[in-house]
Amino acid sequence: MRLDLRGIINEAGTAPFDFETDLSGMSFDSIAGFLSPLRASGRVTNSAGVLTLTGKASVSLLCVCDRCGAEFRSDREIELNAVLSGELQDRENPDIYPLEDGWADLDEIVFTAFVFSLESKTLCREGCLGVCPGCGKNLNDGPCACKPEADSRLAVLKQLLSE
Template sequence: MRLNLSPIINVPGGRIPFAFQLDLSELCFYGAYPISQPLEVTGEVRNEACALMLRAQAETELHLTCDRCGQPFTRKKALAVDTLVAVSLEDEENSDIILLDGNMLNLDEVVTTAFILDMDTKNLCSENCKGLCPGCGANLNEGPCQCKPEVDLRLAALTQLLKDEDS
């Protein structure tokens, strides 16, 4: 959505609320498309002592695949955007301020950029996900598999070795 800010640009105290949906289902992350549900975006732009403040909330439910066990899961994700917008930049170095295109604020672009930057690179279905057995590939969250406990066998061999050395 593009928001025309001309009604409030020179009006201290003026505000323009907005609410819209943003479809980011085409965005690919590591070969997957996790933002399959549209973002619900709400907020407002307010003229505070001649500075334009953009405040927005965006939320959706992500459809992810666990990095450890490979199972699909969903997670709610919410994001807050809180930034200054300006008609022109006096200080080119200040990249925290969002520049208007004329009097128009491109909200789609602002929210999309913020949302992408906030996406996690690691996704686990739960902090305690046990993952897959390296031996048989069973999902260990569903219970132990039939593989022999390798570590214990090695320990047993070591114990035996130490015993032999002692005698």
């Protein structure tokens, strides 16, 4: 969505926004699908000559656990905070979003915030046990039938005791 800020570029004021953007064509590591569009709402405020965007975005994701490979639903809330500027020289600063003829490209701002909110490791739960390297069973569903000798620390202990 493009937001018209021409009315508040040069004077104090607020421009609200509320829109959805479809990310289903995007592909990300650890995301199997989007269960909802990305919904964003908030406002851009001109305060003392600085245009600040604040708000929230939310989306439901179908994630893939990096450790056990299970798919799971994850509802995300993302804080939106950005500074916008109509000044051409600010295009040098990547933290400040430029305006185009007084319009802001909110899709870019929200999409950037979403990408930065993604964690480097996606886990289905804290302390996910992963899969057994021997038989491939998902250990979150319970222990597998593999022999405990697979535990190298135990093997070392046994060796120490037998000496």
